[in-house]
Amino acid sequence: MHPIQAVFRKELIDGFxxxxxxxxxxxxxxxxxxLIYGLIYAIIDMSSDAENLEVAVINAESAPALIQYMQEKGVEITTFTGNAEQAVKDKKQAFILEIPGDYQQRLRDFKTTIVPIIHDSSRSDTRISLRRLRDLVREYNGQLSALRLIARGVSPSVIRGVVSGNQDIASEEQRLISLFSMVPLYIMLAAFIAGMGLAVDSTAGERERKSLExxxxxxxxxxxxxxxxxLAASFYAAIGMLSTLVLSLIVMLNAPLEDLGFIFSISIQQVIMLILATLPLPFLATSLEMLLGIFAKSFKDAQSYIGLVTLLPTLPFLIDTFNPVTTQDWMYATPIFGQYLLMTEVLGAVELSWLAYASSGVSCLLLSVLLCFLTxxxxxxxxxxxx
Amino acid sequence: MIEIDNISKRFGEIQAIKEVSLQAANGKITGLLGPNGAGKSTALRVLYGLLKPDEGSVKVDGTDVFRQRPEAQRKLGVLPDAHGLYGRLSAREHISYFGRLHGVAENELEQQTDELIRLLDMQSIADRRTEGFSQGERMKVCLARALIHRPGNVVLDEPTNGLDVMTTRKVRELMLELKQRNITILFSSHLMHEVARLCDEIIIITSGKVVAQGTTAEIRSIAGEDNLEDAFVRLSEGDGP
Known part of the structure; x- marks a missing residue:
């Protein structure tokens, strides 16, 4: 038996x-x-909130036409009396629409009327509903202005110089992946965490229990x-990562995504591509953990700074979230970042060249081999x- | 046959061993005797290839330990200073793991493992995980895994340290058994009486230097003391001839 095989076998049993x-x-x-179900339900909850928009209104009777317009659009109106600011602060109301007392008077005088919306911009859960309310008020304003112009014999298009159009080029799957950007992150974390125990035990652990000599x-x-x-540590890391991958896909296929207006499907080919794209990751993760492990004299010593290694897979996610960049070919060859890109793109049904897979896989494995050599x-x- | 020729090793400011030379012959038990911190472990670590000497050379059956480390290590069975075991593996698994690392063929491995288990009288613990083993049981596992590849030369660093009488006796029996098989045995100890009883040849090392070398009788005459213990103390204190 080759020594590599003997060590691999022993570590596999020990790890098990x-x-x-x-x-x-x-x-x-x-x-x-x-995690994934939780995420989906949170999103469904948020978007259904926006659909069943409920607006608390102060002094609703002063603006019957506006209220009726909103009701026609499916908004549920409740009347509110009392301290509006306090109610929003206490989160009793998401936001409050205030109709000024002189609303009708100003309307008759053709003066601009401001209808304040009392809200808390630090709350992210009400953002979508709030935007819908603003849109409704803006639409109503457009309608009102058009009617006024028509009454004076002017075409409403006179005041509509330039209007932005809306053409979303994101495919359905791509919009879905922004929803699920968490999933690739989670898969990468699994690669780093699943093999860590054995990677540390077989390096720092050997020193600690004095079995190294x-x-x-x-x-x-x-x-x-x-x-x-x-190889033994990578074996566990790979199993951990692949089971995370498969479980995530199963959950995504069975989650009530149609409630969000999405259809998620994945072909066998895509699954194979995902596995190919991610498989080098466990090898890199464990080689990095072993390098740090060999520096440490004890298990505890090692764990304290190997914990920092798990921050690495969150980097591409953070970059992608806070500073989205245009994908360039060299990015695939950047270990960890390349795997993240491949994953999001395969899930987003983007066609990729074999070069992208090859460069990301080869660079990742090369780096791992180099780290092993250093160790x-x-x-x-x-x-x-x-x- | 182990030949250590004029080795020195320094760790920073500390000269751990200086110009140590010794020979251990086939079929003989050679004892490396010295007080704690005398440099015994350092000398042995140089011998089994874990430390590189600043000068000098070590040969095992004519193979240079530093030029051809793996080849030399193949000829050595070593019980090092550290006795760590893998708590989740059984005694038998420890022995076969080291056998495989030595390249022992699979078909011989089981038979040789069984033989060692019998020789060291460890049948009852062979298939138990080593977690929770007593000091003596652990030592037996360490010895067995060091001998699995039937080495021609055996190096034991303080093999009886911290053992009870029963296990100590077993270890001594083992050494005599190995001697019968014409194996070279070099072992270190700080216990005078043990060395005196077992060894054909004694080397006394203190402060990193060899101060005396010879049979029990020769050592006594070098020190000019009738009692070996007195001779050892005298030589260790550095006021020998």
């Missing part, structure tokens, strides 16, 4: 028997459905030891034994 590490590794994928006495190249350990060099230092 480490119930605590195994639990943390697979708790993460198991939570995926809960007996191991190094064997006539095996340091690189072979590291490779065996790396094996660190293992050759005398300080590993004497320190």
């Amino acid at each position: 028997r480490d119930k605590r590490a195994l639990l943390t590794a697979f708790l993460f994928p198991a939570l995926a459905p809960i 007996p191991l190094l006495v064997n006539p095996v190249q340091r690189l072979h030891l590291i490779q065996g350990k790396w 094996s060099r660190l293992l050759s230092r005398e300080a590993v034994i004497t320190g």
Whole structure:
């Protein structure tokens, strides 16, 4: 048996028997459905709020035409009396529309009438409803102005110089993926978390339990030891990641997305592409964790800064969210970022060239091999034994 | 056959060993005797290839440990200073893991493992996980995994340290058994009487230097003391001849 195979086999058994590490590794994928369902329901809840718009109005009787217009558009009107600001502050009302007392008078005098909306802009859950209310008031204003112009024999188009049109080029799937940008992030996190226990145990753990010296006495190249350990840790990381991927897809296919006006479907081909795109990730994750693990003298020591490694997969997500960039070819060759891009694009049904897969896979695996080599060099230092 | 030729090793300011030379011959038990911190472990770590000496060389059956580390390590069975085990693996799994790392063929592995388990009298614990093993049981696992590839040379760093009488006796029996098989045995100890009883050849090391070398009788005469313990103390304190 080749030494790499011997080490791989031993670490696989050892890892399988480490119930605590195994639990943390697979708790993460198991939570995926809960997370995704939670996310979908939160979104459905928000958008249905916007559909069944309910508006509290002060002094509604002063503007019957406006109120009727809104009711025709399906808005439910409630009357409000009392301290409007306090009610919004206390979150008793999402927002309040206030009709001024001199509304009718100003209307007759052809003066501009302001109808204040009392709201809290720091609340994100009411944003969609609020925008709809503003749109309704604006539409009503347009109608009113048009009627006034027509009464004077002027065409309403006179005051409509330039109007923006609306042509959304995002495919249905792409809009869906912005909804599900969390899913690729979660899959990447799984790759980093599922193999971590074994990666740390087989490096820092060896030092802590003083089993490293007996191991190094064997006539095996340091690189072979590291490779065996790396493959074993990557095996668990890959299983953890792929089960997260599959579970997420199953949940997305069965979630009530039609309530959101989306149809999500995925072909076998897309699933294979996803697996191909993500499979190099576990190898990179564990090689990075092992490199840090070999520096540490104890398990606890290692965990404190390996925890920071899990921030890495959140980087592409953050960049994509806060500073969206145009995808360029070199981005695929950037480890972690490349995998994130591939995932979002495959899920978004964007056709990709084989070059994108090849460059992201090769660069990611190359980096992992390099990190393993570095780790094996660190293992050759005398300080590993004497320190 | 182990030949250590004039090795020195320094850690920063500390000269751990200086110009240490010794030979351990086939079919003999050679004892490396010295007080704690004398440099025994450092010398042995250089011998089994984990530390690189600043000068000097080490040969195992004629193979240079630093030029051909894996080849030399293949000829060595080592019980190092550290005795760590994998708590989730059984005693038998430890032994076969090290056997595989040594390239022992699968068809011989089981038979050799069984033989060692019998030799070390560990049948009752062989298939238990080593988590919770006693000191003596752990030592047996360490010894068995060091011997699985039938090495011609055995190096044991303080093999009886912290063991009860029963296990200590077992370890001594094992050393005598290995001697019968014409194997080179080099072991370190800080226990005088143990070395005196077992060894054919004694090397006394103190403050990183070899201060005396020879049979029990020779050491006594070098120190000019009738009692070996007195001889050891005298030599260790550096006021020998």
